[in-house]
Amino acid sequence: MTDFLCVNNLTQHFISGDQKLEAYSKVSFSLKKGEFLSITGPSGCGKTTLLRTIGGFLPPTSGTISIAGKDIKEPGTHCGMVFQTFDQLLPWKTILGNVMYPLIINHKFTNRVETQHHARKYLDMVGLDKFKDYYPYQLSGGMKQRVAIARALAMEPSLILMDEPFASVDADTRVMLQRELKSIWYKSGITVLFVTHSIIEAISLSTRFLVMGKSKPSIRLFEENSIHSEPDKLITPENTGYSEWWSRLSHLIREGNDSSAHE
Numbered sequence: 666m667t668d669f670l671c672v673n674n675l676t677q678h679f680i681s682g683d684q685k686l687e688a689y690s691k692v693s694f695s696l697k698k699g700e701f702l703s704i705t706g707p708s709g710c711g712k713t714t715l716l717r718t719i720g721g722f723l724p725p726t727s728g729t730i731s732i733a734g735k736d737i738k739e740p741g742t743h744c745g746m747v748f749q750t751f752d753q754l755l756p757w758k759t760i761l762g763n764v765m766y767p768l769i770i771n772h773k774f775t776n777r778v779e780t781q782h783h784a785r786k787y788l789d790m791v792g793l794d795k796f797k798d799y800y801p802y803q804l805s806g807g808m809k810q811r812v813a814i815a816r817a818l819a820m821e822p823s824l825i826l827m828d829e830p831f832a833s834v835d836a837d838t839r840v841m842l843q844r845e846l847k848s849i850w851y852k853s854g855i856t857v858l859f860v861t862h863s864i865i866e867a868i869s870l871s872t873r874f875l876v877m878g879k880s881k882p883s884i885r886l887f888e889e890n891s892i893h894s895e896p897d898k899l900i901t902p903e904n905t906g907y908s909e910w911w912s913r914l915s916h917l918i919r920e921g922n923d924s925s926a927h928e
């Protein structure tokens with residue numbers, strides 16, 4: 666299978682006053698279609714900035730990104746994004762209205778009935794169709810995250826970028842959302858880039874790990890998750906190889922906090 670996402674030698678600088686800050690440096694990796702990549706690393710190592718660049722929201726200082734052979738220079742419908750915050754929804758629209766909105770503005774369907782039918786299919790997938798007429802303020806944080814996921818998936822992008830999407834929900838809801846996401850990922854064949862501070866979450870969900878650090882170049886590890894399990898199920902500590910990955914990733918992340926550390 667040929668590579669689907671190619672990130673080639675990306676570097677991102679920010680200039681503030683007379684200071685130049687390197688958010689991340691010389692990031693190169695590629696993914697096959699349908700992979701689930703977790704991105705971990707200490708706070709401030711450039712994970713969010715990298716996602717924004719890959720999404721086309723931020724032009725890189727240098728380097729290139731291509732998706733399915735096409736260079737990415739601006740945001741587009743190929744790529745959906747889900748953030749950590751609960752305030753991603755339009756407060757004046759119902760849940761259904763929120764999922765329908767990007768479908769309407771991107772002319773995904775020719776009529777409203779079809780748009781509504783499609784949006785409800787995705788709300789149903791995240792278990793929220795019966796709340797379709799609710800407004801965001803009537804939902805819990807976890808429910809709002811599920812709507813944000815449904816909204817991103819309903820556009821049927823080939824790539825979804827998720828920045829700590831479950832960081833602010835309680836532990837039980839988090840596991841439930843992880844299960845839902847893994848099952849949707851498996852059924853849809855979508856490629857996922859998933860930023861998380863949780864090593865458990867990274868191991869449970871992903872087919873491949875990317876660990877970033879504060880020293881440059883930014884990538885400390887890019888490797889396939891070698892644990893074998895049913896592809897639509899979460900990987901748990903009972904799976905062989907779990908504790909080895911846990912120790913390895915936590916060590917790399919801790920070491921990555923040192924801006925002078927090298928491999």
Ligand SMILES: Nc1ncnc2c1ncn2[C@@H]1O[C@H](COP(=O)(O)OP(=O)(O)OP(=O)(O)O)[C@@H](O)[C@H]1O
Pocket residue numbers: 679680681686687688706707708709710711712713714715
């Ligand atoms: N728009 C900006 N202007 C200037 N500096 C920025 C900007 N966005 C991010 N940075 C800087 O780039 C670096 C990386 O930030 P980023 O938010 O990508 O880190 P992160 O790995 O996502 O951290 P966290 O885990 O805390 O979310 C930080 O030093 C941050 O201050």
Ligand SMILES: [Mg+2]
Pocket residue numbers: 712713714828
């Ligand atoms: Mg971040």
